[in-house]
Amino acid sequence: MFMLTLLNLAVFAALLYVLFRLRRQEHSLARQVFTGLLLGVAYGLVLQLIYSSTNEAVLDQTLQWTNVVANVYVGLLQMIIMPLVLITMIAAMLKVQELSSMGKIGGSVISLLVFTTVVAALVGILVTVVFGLSAEGLVEGEREMARAEALQARQGTVADLTVPQVIISFIPTNIFEDLTGARDTSVIAVVIFGVLLGAAALLVTREKPEQEERIRGFVDSTQSIVMKLVGMVLALTPYGVMALMVRVLSSAGLGDILNLLGFIVASYLAIAIMFAVHAGMLTLAGVNPVNFFKKIMPVLTFAFVSRSSAAAIPMNIKTQIEKLKIPAPIASMSASFGATIGQNGCAGIYPAMLAVMVAPTVGVNPLEPGFIMLLVGVIAISSFGVAGVGGGATFSALIVLPAMGLPITLVALLISIEPLIDMGRTALNVSGAMTSGAVTDKVVTLEESGAAAEAGEAEAG
Numbered sequence: 001m002f003m004l005t006l007l008n009l010a011v012f013a014a015l016l017y018v019l020f021r022l023r024r025q026e027h028s029l030a031r032q033v034f035t036g037l038l039l040g041v042a043y044g045l046v047l048q049l050i051y052s053s054t055n056e057a058v059l060d061q062t063l064q065w066t067n068v069v070a071n072v073y074v075g076l077l078q079m080i081i082m083p084l085v086l087i088t089m090i091a092a093m094l095k096v097q098e099l100s101s102m103g104k105i106g107g108s109v110i111s112l113l114v115f116t117t118v119v120a121a122l123v124g125i126l127v128t129v130v131f132g133l134s135a136e137g138l139v140e141g142e143r144e145m146a147r148a149e150a151l152q153a154r155q156g157t158v159a160d161l162t163v164p165q166v167i168i169s170f171i172p173t174n175i176f177e178d179l180t181g182a183r184d185t186s187v188i189a190v191v192i193f194g195v196l197l198g199a200a201a202l203l204v205t206r207e208k209p210e211q212e213e214r215i216r217g218f219v220d221s222t223q224s225i226v227m228k229l230v231g232m233v234l235a236l237t238p239y240g241v242m243a244l245m246v247r248v249l250s251s252a253g254l255g256d257i258l259n260l261l262g263f264i265v266a267s268y269l270a271i272a273i274m275f276a277v278h279a280g281m282l283t284l285a286g287v288n289p290v291n292f293f294k295k296i297m298p299v300l301t302f303a304f305v306s307r308s309s310a311a312a313i314p315m316n317i318k319t320q321i322e323k324l325k326i327p328a329p330i331a332s333m334s335a336s337f338g339a340t341i342g343q344n345g346c347a348g349i350y351p352a353m354l355a356v357m358v359a360p361t362v363g364v365n366p367l368e369p370g371f372i373m374l375l376v377g378v379i380a381i382s383s384f385g386v387a388g389v390g391g392g393a394t395f396s397a398l399i400v401l402p403a404m405g406l407p408i409t410l411v412a413l414l415i416s417i418e419p420l421i422d423m424g425r426t427a428l429n430v431s432g433a434m435t436s437g438a439v440t441d442k443v444v445t446l447e448e449s450g451a452a453a454e455a456g457e458a459e460a461g
Contacts, residue, residue, distance in 0.1 A: 033298045047250040070247055080226070081181070093195060113436050117347055121380075131265070170188045274432075275293075296319055296324070299319050309430055316338075324437075334440065338430065358406045
């Protein structure tokens with residue numbers, strides 16, 4: 001068994017060396033990430049086919065070591081999230097001309113995130129009805145039943161969740177605690193603290209001009225150091241993506257996937273439709289969607305394999321600023337808010353599909369206009385609530401289904417294929433965040449241009 005594990009790790013090391021050679025040959029990061037994705041898929045499937053049914057002990061030992069690469073990479077990303085968000089927001093505030101513009105940016109980003117989540121819910125309903133998906137007939141195995149009991153116990157943590165409570169949780173009462181990521185709303189709390197601290201710094205520079213050079217110099221130097229650190233970590237993305245993909249593909253239950261293939265296909269169709277919706281919004285805003293998605297593909301690839309919108313924040317911000325040329329305030333807000341509010345995949349598509357599937361089992365017609373309107377409304381509100389409890393799609397379902405008077409058992413029944421679908425949902429979440437940033441950039445630019453034009457006309461008159 002030891003020799004087989006050693007052989008597997010030797011192959012994994014050889015694949016890492018292939019990626020290293022690509023980097024030495026100065027291939028683009030997008031090509032490196034895509035190559036890492038393909039290598040991870042291929043090697044994960046090989047491990048699945050060879051060991052999943054014959055020698056799972058060897059597979060487990062192999063994954064323990066390959067997961068070192070995956071977990072170290074994700075850990076490094078988590079390490080840089082808070083410093084990046086904090087210094088980016090402070091630096092962004094020092095560059096604004098009017099503090100009121102930050103309110104416009106935040107309002108635009110959040111409005112777009114909630115709007116796309118509502119559209120995602122309608123898409124989820126439509127796809128579920130077209131495919132004729134239903135919760136009836138799904139077999140409850142031992143693993144699913146155990147999961148159902150655990151979810152039933154955890155449902156209490158979200159049963160009494162209210163929007164005012166969620167809003168209060170955004171306030172950073174202890175910034176040092178939030179800088180450790182101790183709370184599910186820590187990212188938003190750090191954004192708020194960064195905005196306030198940056199606003200205070202901006203006011204000081206205006207009240208005491210003699211300190212402006214020192215303040216701006218310190219912030220610019222700190223931001224340069226943090227961005228260099230971000231670049232160092234992101235250079236490891238191809239290796240992390242490959243290791244993450246090996247874990248996903250080698251541990252997925254192929255039998256479970258085949259049994260619930262209809263739900264998988266329907267889910268990914270809904271995800272694809274929402275990507276098309278994002279493309280349409282970009283087109284209306286005057287952004288070329290082909291160029292947009294080409295530039296953000298490394299971010300979407302990482303989100304796909306990591307299944308973490310929060311972990312993608314550093315790459316999200318960096319890509320928006322450097323590739324899409326979106327101002328730092330917009331990039332920071334869209335990436336941070338998009339990781340916790342109005343997630344198109346987790347808070348929109350998923351709970352809508354589950355509600356429509358479960359409704360007939362309790363005698364409710366999911367096609368009734370009243371049911372659809374209520375469901376969409378609950379999803380829109382809960383898209384804020386998910387940020388307060390964490391857990392992504394699962395907790396979103398735990399909020400929406402009971403609010404609609406529906407049982408939560410189906411959440412447990414889909415555990416076998418959850419990782420596979422969650423990859424696509426997470427990529428959609430990140431796409432929604434970046435789309436809100438790009439559209440907000442155009443909206444703010446148009447408003448500023450219009451205000452400048454009006455001012456010019458007034459002066460001329």
